Amino acid sequence: VVTQTPRSLSVTPGQSASISCKSSQSLLNSDGKTYLYWYLQKPGQPPQPLIYEVSNRFSGVPDRFSGSGSGTDFTLKISRVEAEDAGVYYCMQSILFPRAFGQGTRVEIK
Amino acid sequence: EMQLLEYGGSLVQPGGSLTLSCAASGFTFSSSSMNWVRQAPGKGLEWVSVVSYNSDTTHYADSVKGRFTISRDNSKNILYLQMKSLRAEDTALYYCVKDATGWGKFDLWGQGTVVTVSS
Numbered sequence: 604v605v606t607q608t609p610r611s612l613s614v615t616p617g618q619s620a621s622i623s624c625k626s627s628q629s630l631l632n633s634d635g636k637t638y639l640y641w642y643l644q645k646p647g648q649p650p651q652p653l654i655y656e657v658s659n660r661f662s663g664v665p666d667r668f669s670g671s672g673s674g675t676d677f678t679l680k681i682s683r684v685e686a687e688d689a690g691v692y693y694c695m696q697s698i699l700f701p702r703a704f705g706q707g708t709r710v711e712i713k
Numbered sequence: 714e715m716q717l718l719e720y721g722g723s724l725v726q727p728g729g730s731l732t733l734s735c736a737a738s739g740f741t742f743s744s745s746s747m748n749w750v751r752q753a754p755g756k757g758l759e760w761v762s763v764v765s766y767n768s769d770t771t772h773y774a775d776s777v778k779g780r781f782t783i784s785r786d787n788s789k790n791i792l793y794l795q796m797k798s799l800r801a802e803d804t805a806l807y808y809c810v811k812d813a814t815g816w817g818k819f820d821l822w823g824q825g826t827v828v829t830v831s832s
Contacts, residue, residue: 638816642758645756649822650758651749690814697817700772702748702760712819 605696607705614684615713622708624677624694631674631698638697641670641679644707645690653692654679686712715821717809722826729799733826735809740821743767743787745813748819749794751805761807762794765815775811777803796812799830 604627614620624639631637654659654670657677660710667682680686689712694705721733733749749761762773762783771783782795792809807828811821 636816640817640819642819644758649824650819652818652820653820655818691757695758695760695817695819701762701774702763702817704758704760705755 605694605705606704607694607708609708611709613711613713616684616686618683618684620681620710622679622692624705626675626696629674630696639677640695642693643690684712717821717823719809719823719826722828724829725799726832727800727830730797731828733794733807736825737790742790746815747785747792748810748812749783750808750810753805801830803830805828
């Protein structure tokens with residue numbers, strides 16, 4: 604089970620925002636990698652990849668997005684929030700099957 | 714340009730069957746694990762199924778196990794999802810998703826195809 608908090612937040616442009624993702628079990632695999640991902644779904648669009656293996660940005664993702672954490676507790680931080688960052692953010696664990704997404708965090712830009 | 718195009722979604726009666734397809738282009742399809750992820754109206758994302766690059770391995774969400782079958786045709790670059798015994802709760806937008814590593818690195822998503830289960 605993967606639990607995200609908060610379920611929603613409202614952020615002023617230029618400010619920072621953080622989203623927490625907690626797993627019911629460790630996502631650290633025997634290969635040394637931790638299988639926790641972040642995806643963003645903007646309104647009316649399919650999800651797009653943000654972060655893989657806790658802290659690595661997918662190609663093209665601005666460095667305003669950063670991921671951290673280990674074991675069972677993880678955080679996505681958005682620095683200097685921009686209007687285009689609005690949407691629903693999902694974490695996902697992939698250390699085992701079935702893959703599991705968090706419930707999502709809706710980010711509104713004031 | 715890498716692209717995934719889903720099709721086959723429609724309105725179907727409860728208990729009915731439907732097959733979704735996903736046409737891939739712009740990348741080496743035969744080297745990538747492929748997934749289906751769905752999203753019920755107004756709800757979050759739910760992972761549905763995965764097939765390995767060579768079809769050796771498949772996995773399913775508990776909610777669809779025994780009713781859905783994932784498969785692929787690497788000669789045609791097409792991913793399939795056969796759905797049987799459909800229920801109202803299967804109503805969703807179904808996304809075809811490429812996994813870059815086989816470990817959930819979902820680097821390409823299609824636009825989705827809508828399945829509505831209703832009488």
